[in-house]
Amino acid sequence: MKPLTLNFRSKAAQTLGDDQVQQSLEHVYTGFYQARLNAAADTPNWEEMRTKGKAIKDHTIAHLDHYLDTLSEKVEQNGGTVFFAENAEEARQYITKLAKASKIETVIKAKSMVSEEMSLTENLIDSGFEAVETDLGEYIIQLAGETPYHLIAPAVHKSRKDVAELLDNNFVDGDRVPDATELTMLAREKLRDVFARADMSVTGVNFAVAESGSIVLVTNEGNGRMTTSVPRIHVAVMGMEKIVPSIQDLSTMLRILIRSATGQRISTYVTMINGPKTPEEEEGPDEFHLVIMNNGREKLLRDPQLRESLNCIRCGACLNACPVYRKVGGHAYGWVYPGPIGAIVTPVLTGLKDASNLPSASSLCGACHEVCPVKINIPRMLLELRYRTAEGSTDPKERTSTFMERAIWKIWRVGMMGRRRFDWGAHIAYLLMRPISSNGWIKKAPPPISGWTLSRDFPLIARKSLKSRLNRRRKKTFYD
Amino acid sequence: MSVPLNNNLGTKSVTLFATCMVDQMAPSIGESTVEVLEYLGLQVNFVQEQTCCGQPAFNTGFRSESLPVAQRWLEIFEKVNGPIIVPSGSCAAMVRNFYYDLFKHDRNLVERTRILSERLYEFTEFIDRFFGCDAIVGTCKERATYHKCCHLKREIGIDDQPLQMLTNIEGLDMIPLNRDDVCCGFGGAFSVKMPDISAAILDEKLDNIESTQAGMVVAADTGCIYQIQGGLRRRGSPVQVVHIAEILSESIQNTKSGRVVG
Numbered sequence: 001m002k003p004l005t006l007n008f009r010s011k012a013a014q015t016l017g018d019d020q021v022q023q024s025l026e027h028v029y030t031g032f033y034q035a036r037l038n039a040a041a042d043t044p045n046w047e048e049m050r051t052k053g054k055a056i057k058d059h060t061i062a063h064l065d066h067y068l069d070t071l072s073e074k075v076e077q078n079g080g081t082v083f084f085a086e087n088a089e090e091a092r093q094y095i096t097k098l099a100k101a102s103k104i105e106t107v108i109k110a111k112s113m114v115s116e117e118m119s120l121t122e123n124l125i126d127s128g129f130e131a132v133e134t135d136l137g138e139y140i141i142q143l144a145g146e147t148p149y150h151l152i153a154p155a156v157h158k159s160r161k162d163v164a165e166l167l168d169n170n171f172v173d174g175d176r177v178p179d180a181t182e183l184t185m186l187a188r189e190k191l192r193d194v195f196a197r198a199d200m201s202v203t204g205v206n207f208a209v210a211e212s213g214s215i216v217l218v219t220n221e222g223n224g225r226m227t228t229s230v231p232r233i234h235v236a237v238m239g240m241e242k243i244v245p246s247i248q249d250l251s252t253m254l255r256i257l258i259r260s261a262t263g264q265r266i267s268t269y270v271t272m273i274n275g276p277k278t279p280e281e282e283e284g285p286d287e288f289h290l291v292i293m294n295n296g297r298e299k300l301l302r303d304p305q306l307r308e309s310l311n312c313i314r315c316g317a318c319l320n321a322c323p324v325y326r327k328v329g330g331h332a333y334g335w336v337y338p339g340p341i342g343a344i345v346t347p348v349l350t351g352l353k354d355a356s357n358l359p360s361a362s363s364l365c366g367a368c369h370e371v372c373p374v375k376i377n378i379p380r381m382l383l384e385l386r387y388r389t390a391e392g393s394t395d396p397k398e399r400t401s402t403f404m405e406r407a408i409w410k411i412w413r414v415g416m417m418g419r420r421r422f423d424w425g426a427h428i429a430y431l432l433m434r435p436i437s438s439n440g441w442i443k444k445a446p447p448p449i450s451g452w453t454l455s456r457d458f459p460l461i462a463r464k465s466l467k468s469r470l471n472r473r474r475k476k477t478f479y480d
Numbered sequence: 481m482s483v484p485l486n487n488n489l490g491t492k493s494v495t496l497f498a499t500c501m502v503d504q505m506a507p508s509i510g511e512s513t514v515e516v517l518e519y520l521g522l523q524v525n526f527v528q529e530q531t532c533c534g535q536p537a538f539n540t541g542f543r544s545e546s547l548p549v550a551q552r553w554l555e556i557f558e559k560v561n562g563p564i565i566v567p568s569g570s571c572a573a574m575v576r577n578f579y580y581d582l583f584k585h586d587r588n589l590v591e592r593t594r595i596l597s598e599r600l601y602e603f604t605e606f607i608d609r610f611f612g613c614d615a616i617v618g619t620c621k622e623r624a625t626y627h628k629c630c631h632l633k634r635e636i637g638i639d640d641q642p643l644q645m646l647t648n649i650e651g652l653d654m655i656p657l658n659r660d661d662v663c664c665g666f667g668g669a670f671s672v673k674m675p676d677i678s679a680a681i682l683d684e685k686l687d688n689i690e691s692t693q694a695g696m697v698v699a700a701d702t703g704c705i706y707q708i709q710g711g712l713r714r715r716g717s718p719v720q721v722v723h724i725a726e727i728l729s730e731s732i733q734n735t736k737s738g739r740v741v742g
Contacts, residue, residue: 012677029659324677360674366634386540389541392543413545457709
């Protein structure tokens with residue numbers, strides 16, 4: 001997918017002005033966020049489980065080469081084929097070639113964010129295949145010609161009416177809007193035929209278990225299971241970090257993933273696949289391919305300050321908790337991964353130069369860190385990326401801070417390095433601000449704080465600092 | 481005026497780290513902090529040389545500008561003994577959590593940060609830890625609501641304790657705030673760099689505040705206080721936003737003078 005990170009500000013502004021999308025985004029908090037909160041409260045050893053989850057991921061990422069080797073061996077022992085794709089282009093080509101060689105006509109897809117990195121569905125269609133998303137949200141997004149809005153709820157920004165219009169060609173504005181069940185039935189009818197004629201499937205991978213060579217899919221609609229059992233070829237695509245060492249580890253990870261994502265104790269379906277069908281089995285695909293993609297992840301792996309972001313299990317909890325995501329929406333982030341985790345991985349995977357607004361778009365409230373099932377310290381990494389953008393990057397093109405910003409912070413530093421300067425600086429600011437203030441507040445301030453007064457009054461600097469007020473108080477007490 | 485209290489502090493002398501914002505913009509918050517600490521029987525020392533902990537430049541990524549300011553802060557406060565109290569979760573978090581990143585290339589500074597951090601407390605954290613949430617006895621006739629400031633909750637780990645202190649004040653009617661721990665949208669330079677997003681987050685906070693019909697919002701960090709107060713003023717709302725130290729100090733005074741303010 002072509003990154004559009006440069007448009008963050010304009011896309012954000014557009015979403016802020018869209019009342020219907022703002023209303024839809026409320027569900028992210030009242031639905032997902034609250035459900036996770038309740039699930040965490042109902043789980044007695046929740047914090048312990050998070051700590052364990054973090055330890056598992058830390059360990060796995062630290063020994064990623066080893067576990068990738070083990071996984072690849074096991075998958076091949078189980079009769080599958082493993083392909084390591086250096087980038088999205090290689091992954092795409094592998095899948096397209098396979099489809100052509102196997103004379104495939106229809107490809108059905110289950111949900112996969114990694115496949116979004118490849119713009120796989122679009123590319124398969126461009127190559128002449130029929131390619132259909134089967135996850136309800138993804139199907140809606142495909143009909144709308146958009147990209148996912150949320151890691152686990154791709155169509156969360158669509159209203160029921162939007163969905164009705166997309167699914168039903170005859171839907172007329174003014175008609176009664178069908179309810180969720182009716183809409184789902186409508187999608188189900190349309191998708192049944194596609195399932196029946198599909199000869200290849202592409203799914204994502206929630207976890208790949210190294211010791212057994214299994215891949216695990218967590219879904220609620222059952223389409224994931226159907227996708228992996230009907231067609232004769234199954235291709236699973238994964239980012240190279242989506243690995244756990246053992247089945248035991250998987251058990252921990254599933255518990256924290258599902259509770260963090262939807263608040264369920266377990267999803268309706270947890271599908272474990274150990275390769276193609278064996279001679280004794282009646283059902284399942286004849287061929288199983290696992291595509292393990294790098295696509296820039298190695299940069300994160302080699303970066304001690306940002307490596308922790310590879311621990312992410314894509315539950316979406318940080319999006320639901322984030323006050324910024326809940327206002328600017330998923331498309332503002334301009335690439336596959338939105339929200340706080342996207343603000344870290346997108347700049348590294350697509351280039352910090354164009355994505356420098358992403359780490360800045362945060363109040364550093366820490367809600368993402370608080371809810372993360374594997375305790376990823378997202379604020380810390382946002383600060384690291386801000387540092388690189390401001391002055392720290394070794395690549396001068398990535399240092400996108402303006403001359404004005406650099407000057408302001410130099411002056412600030414000079415002013416803070418001595419008490420007398422600090423008092424003088426504040427007093428000059430007071431004298432400059434006083435004429436434009438009334439009752440201690442300013443309605444319209446000049447740059448660099450003009451942005452503040454667009455929507456808020458700005459407080460006037462105090463006439464006397466705390467230091468001088470306390471000194472006077474002391475003298476008074478002394479002479480009393 | 482001080483009430484003798486049992487505490488396990490081992491000293492009567494504490495030092496105030498005012499923060500640059502309280503020092504130059506909201507000195508009354510600093511004075512109230514001193515008054516509450518004195519009420520608890522403590523002697524409050526003010527280091528005249530103090531300016532800023534370095535957080536604003538650090539948060540915007542200008543670490544080379546932040547570094548000397550932070551180092552200066554450390555040197556100044558290392559010179560005093562005993563607990564250091566700061567009426568800001570955000571500035572406490574800067575030193576206790578983020579100095580490690582700022583100083584990561586200098587093991588000596590990291591070690592000194594660790595040692596000093598052990599005696600640096602946010603104001604309500606300090607009261608909770610050494611005196612308890614019921615230590616402050618006061619009166620105040622007011623309908624108020626409490627906003628949980630992000631860094632105090634998530635970086636320092638103080639959640640409901642300030643609310644308990646407020647609930648303990650006689651006559652103070654604390655009305656629950658919907659989504660009390662959702663950010664107000666301040667975020668330092670974020671509020672100026674991306675004012676539209678910051679204001680949208682604030683709007684949600686203001687709606688929740690207004691629906692409580694409280695006459696007062698209590699918070700524990702100056703940045704958040706100005707963000708919320710600035711927004712309320714722009715809406716034409718008469719609701720006042722105060723720092724927890726201010727309302728605690730006023731309540732103590734009210735009890736002392738036998739006054740009940742309406």
